[in-house]
Amino acid sequence: MRAIILAGGRGTRLRPFTASFPKPLMPVGDIPILEILLRQLKAHGVVEVTLLTGHLAYLLEGYFEDGRRLGLRIDYIREEQPLGTAGPLRQLADTLRDDFLVMNGDLLTDLDFASLMAQHRGSGAPVTVSVYTRAEKIELGVLKVDESGDVVGYDEKPTLELDVSMGAYAMSPKALEQIPAGFYDMPQLIRDVLSRGGRVATWRHGGFWLDIGRVDDYSLANQKFAENPGDFLPPD
Numbered sequence: 440m441r442a443i444i445l446a447g448g449r450g451t452r453l454r455p456f457t458a459s460f461p462k463p464l465m466p467v468g469d470i471p472i473l474e475i476l477l478r479q480l481k482a483h484g485v486v487e488v489t490l491l492t493g494h495l496a497y498l499l500e501g502y503f504e505d506g507r508r509l510g511l512r513i514d515y516i517r518e519e520q521p522l523g524t525a526g527p528l529r530q531l532a533d534t535l536r537d538d539f540l541v542m543n544g545d546l547l548t549d550l551d552f553a554s555l556m557a558q559h560r561g562s563g564a565p566v567t568v569s570v571y572t573r574a575e576k577i578e579l580g581v582l583k584v585d586e587s588g589d590v591v592g593y594d595e596k597p598t599l600e601l602d603v604s605m606g607a608y609a610m611s612p613k614a615l616e617q618i619p620a621g622f623y624d625m626p627q628l629i630r631d632v633l634s635r636g637g638r639v640a641t642w643r644h645g646g647f648w649l650d651i652g653r654v655d656d657y658s659l660a661n662q663k664f665a666e667n668p669g670d671f672l673p674p675d
Contacts, residue, residue, distance in 0.1 A: 447493025559609030
């Protein structure tokens with residue numbers, strides 16, 4: 440399998456840490472978050488990885504080099520200007536012949552990437568999205584209002600269960616044909632596939648998932664990793 444990893448963001452929500460340090464190199468425990476992800480991908484059968492870099496790209500390239508240390512073949516595509524979470528994939532449209540994985544480079548998860556790909560290949564859909572149910576507490580009183588404008592219910596600080604994208608996808612090469620030149624985000628790709636009558640499949644993950652884009656999530660990721668690193672690191 441081949442994986443394409445989005446590693447070019449500036450990580451603005453993690454400043455000041457990411458002012459001089461790319462977010463995918465932020466350590467969880469004493470290992471960069473992206474290295475944990477790469478080790479997992481190798482354990483699930485990935486052999487080739489393309490890192491789409493931008494902010495402080497030279498640090499990522501210097502750390503991972505050609506991937507040989509991790510038993511992978513890694514190459515790089517640098518963004519000269521930000522192209523969003525899907526725009527950079529357009530550069531690969533003529534080079535991919537088989538289904539591939541796409542993901543953000545700041546995920547801490549125990550997702551089964553091989554099963555995600557198997558589900559995708561069986562679905563026939565151009566895109567499969569990994570889905571996680573996340574509980575979000577609303578720190579407000581939420582009103583239920585009927586058509587006449589009267590209040591018919593009141594929930595004080597409810598907790599909502601929401602199906603969210605994990606930032607990990609399996610795709611077929613035909614999905615890339617829909618990506619235009621310029622800035623383009625993954626949610627827009629999903630909407631465009633649907634608007635053209637295409638199908639978007641899902642793979643529901645019931646294990647652990649966090650992205651480390653926020654300071655509180657980064658702290659939680661370090662806590663969970665410290666409690667049991669074997670949940671995330673495959674055996675050597």
